[in-house]
Amino acid sequence: MSSDSQTEPPAVVALVMAAGVSRRFGGDKRRARLTDGRTLLATTLTTVARAYPRWWLVTRPGDDLEPGEAFDPARHRRLIADHARNGLGGSLGDAFRHLIVEEETAIAAAVVLADMPWLSATTCARLDIHARPERIVIPCHQGQRGHPVLFGRTFWPALAQLKEGDGARAIVKANREAVHLVDVDDEGIWRDIDTPQDLPDPP
Template identity: 70%
Template sequence: MSCEFRGKEQTPDIVALVMAAGVSRRFGSDKRRARLDDGRTLLETTLATVSQVYPRCWLITRPEDDLGEALAGYEDLHRMAAPHAGHGLGGSLGDAFRELISQQDSAIAAAVVLADMPWLNATTCASLNRHADSGRIVMPRHQGKRGHPVLFGRDLWPALAELKGGEGARDVVQANRQAVHAIDVDDAGIWRDIDSPRDLEAPV
């Protein structure tokens, strides 16, 4: 099952990048394969949310990855290997945006979705999409705290393509503060990720 748009409202052309190239050191095993209460894997759950909202998406993984059952139902999803994944999220992001640029992707923006955020609401993603613009960085905010996904307009892609390592795109965001649009949402899932097995417990 590839990522297909199932909503009723047409939105700007946005490509989703599902970042799943981490090594899960704090989790102790491959958290992408971890099962949630409903039996689905963590990665499968995130992809189910993404597929409701984004017309196109790429799954960013390590070159050596064989995810098998973690991708149940999504085996034909577009995959993108990140050769610099070992250098942190920034390395994977740099690889992904260099590839988008080399492909001359026509999207107005790219939504960076972390694969370990299974409680993110699809409605939140749809709300962010309505604010997408080629010169904007759009991010959700809940109870005064920002989270993910973050939509980067295509004008920011060259800066993101320069990333070689580190924690992510924080430096790019700080260098382009005037482009940041924080959108208030009623969704704690924007900052509830999975770092340890204990985090798999359903939210209260």
């Protein structure tokens, strides 16, 4: 792992992946309420809004989802993933095909999963400092990798080719030499909500 002396974070755009169907949860987990009354999605978006000036919310066709106050239509973009039914890979492919055209100045894209409300904005900012067009930046806590994963622009064309599957694992595996791990003190990078039992208990 290398050390970067860069102090100003480079141009990183975020993709909030919220196009899943929540099969294990048994309902639309994006609307699940946390202990403070906010929805799961609204909580994640609040963190994203603190960390990234530019971000896209990726949802599925026919969604009537209310993203919450953190989403400002004047500044943020909503992207409908036509291939969301094919899994995370399908949604990522749709998203990166748009980014290649719409985000000409960004050098990297942070893939944020919508069901990770404990992720810290400070962690996101730290990862941004390590972003480079030729890197795949991955946070690591207690030896376990997590999200967001920052894909340098070099890898966007390959990501844009995804049509199905469980994400970009094959692309990461095929480009191991480009992977840049960053140790963070934040279990929020891998703590997510897959089932109702994962929701925090009320106070």
